[in-house]
Amino acid sequence: MITKSKTQLKQGMLENVMRQFNHAADIIGLNSNIRKILSITNNELLIHFPVKMDNGDVEVFTGYRVQHNNALGPYKGGLRYHPTVDIDAAKALAMWMTWKTSLAGLPYGGAKGGIQIDPSKYSNAELERITRRFTYALGDNIGPEHDIPAPDVNTNSQTMAWIVDTYMSTKSPAERSKNQHVVTGKPLGSGGSEGRDRATGYGVFLNIKLWAEKKKVNLKSKRFIVQGFGNVGYWTAYFLENEGAKLVGVQDAYGTIANSDGIEVSKLYQYMQGNKGSIVGYALAQVVDKDSFFELDCDICIPAALGNQITADNAAKIKAFLIAEGANGPTDVEGEEILLKNGVGIIPDILCNSGGVIGSYFEWLQNRNGELWQLEEVMAKLEKKMKEVFEKVYETAENRDGDMRTAAYIIAIERIEKAYVQRGIFP
Structure with missing residues (x-):
């Protein structure tokens, strides 16, 4: 249980995720140098970009992409379109993705981002132009082996289809087919996966x-x-x-x-x-x-x-x-x-809620390997994976006489710590 002084003010998401991380890190005695690394993000992108509206006016939007950690593999995490999106929210959500992918045993790190926008105030055509312009502005800061976005709050498979089409259009004809897995959560006709x-x-x-x-x-x-x-x-x-x-x-x-x-x-x-x-x-x-x-x-x-x-x-x-x-x-x-x-x-x-990123991993694998799995196969693999992770968390919580969140953090952090210990810090 994480205690907190009554004199402290109500905390935001970034403060919450840091308190959760430090609580688990204290329990396992996390290496102090690795704690320093995991306490900060690797990269924080803030992008202002102009888009022409249906009435001919130009609006300037603010987009974010935060890449927290990639010790275990490419950055992975959603893009959300919401007025609450800011750099602190993106940092918190990116950290949660790092713990989530590590806990699930996936070969991914954590990232998150989005656009500070209320999508209900824009037409579908405007949202398409906003999405495509944001994708172009991100450039090679995303990529199928580097940083792989997915849907989140107020984004969906259509949003991902716009992103993949825009991203692929920036590549040479010979390279385009190799970049379909730059995002997951795509429509089935655009490389998406059954069951996602x-x-x-x-x-x-x-x-x-x-x-x-x-x-x-x-x-x-x-x-x-x-x-x-x-x-x-x-x-x-x-x-x-x-x-x-x-x-x-x-x-x-x-x-x-x-x-x-x-x-x-x-x-x-x-x-x-x-x-x-x-x-x-x-x-x-x-x-x-x-x-x-x-x-x-x-x-x-x-x-x-x-x-x-x-x-x-x-x-x-x-x-x-x-x-x-x-x-x-x-x-x-x-x-x-x-x-x-x-x-x-x-x-x-x-x-x-890790079923989403596990499903995304399955989509990424299918695109990467040129495979198409049936719905029954996807759901069976998802259930098997989630049962394994649940059992591990529940057992850890029972053995340590603690809560499931702390147990989940312990498992996630120890996996990343092991990677750093084995590989060392460059140079």
């Missing part, structure tokens, strides 16, 4: 199921709430509902709804498709005050939106017995301390 759309959500569900089996909890009829009903939230809810669990509350960027009798996942999803992707106005649920979302009566809470959602302000009001972190950094240090004191289980982000 549901990989993160399925991973969240699978971690919940594995945790429940360890605790001898039957998921049938268990009530769950989901914050964020995009790709991750929807697929998590879909698989949980198939297991017999009941969705009773949903929150997105526009509103909050609840129904103690249950909300049918497919009906809500279909409604959103015709409602500009929003849950607002859904007639088969009641409107709930947004600040009361985490107080809803439920068994499982799945924050699958943005960071720092569960804090000291609301953690004590949570009724769920399990938090499954579909988002990156949704629980801050103070919030986690309260939850653990109250006996609430937490499946940490770097484990819980």
Whole structure:
């Protein structure tokens, strides 16, 4: 458990990830020189670039790409389009990616980035031009063996298709076919992988199921709430509902709804498709005050939106017995301390939502090797990998009499430490 003085101010995501890292580093006695390396990023890119809008005006946008560490392989991490994107957020998210890929045993490091933008204010044609211009500005700072972006908040397979097309157009004709795996999360027709759309959500569900089996909890009829009903939230809810669990509350960027009798996942999803992707106005649920979302009566809470959602302000009001972190950094240090004191289980982000980057790795491998895997093969490989990682984290937590987040960090950091010890520091 990470303690914190009451006199300290509420921390942001970067402070949270550093506190989590230092806590685990202290426990394992991490080599002081390696701690210095892992405490900072390798590269931080800040890019201002102009784009012509539909009305002929030019807007200047700010984009970021932070490359935290590549000791284990190429940088890997998503691109998000959101007003909260800044250098500190990108640094925090890049660090989480380093721990996540290491924990999963993948040959990747960690990176993250995006554009400080509210995409709802721009047309599809404008978003395409913004994406292509950003890709061009990034240049060779990304690459299939160097830094491999993927979808994140407010980006999707279409965004990745624009990126790969723009990036490949900057290469010679002979080199273009060798660069298809510069991004993952692409549409199937553009080199994407079967199952990539549901990989993160399925991973969240699978971690919940594995945790429940360890605790001898039957998921049938268990009530769950989901914050964020995009790709991750929807697929998590879909698989949980198939297991017999009941969705009773949903929150997105526009509103909050609840129904103690249950909300049918497919009906809500279909409604959103015709409602500009929003849950607002859904007639088969009641409107709930947004600040009361985490107080809803439920068994499982799945924050699958943005960071720092569960804090000291609301953690004590949570009724769920399990938090499954579909988002990156949704629980801050103070919030986690309260939850653990109250006996609430937490499946940490770097484990819980790692199905996405594992699925991305499978796509990258297929592109690299000229292979096409069937959906059943992808999902079987994903399940096998995630079960192995979950077992390792759970066993470490049990053996050390600690929480699962600290256990996950220990495993991730020790793998990177081993690489540095074996290879040494140049020169």
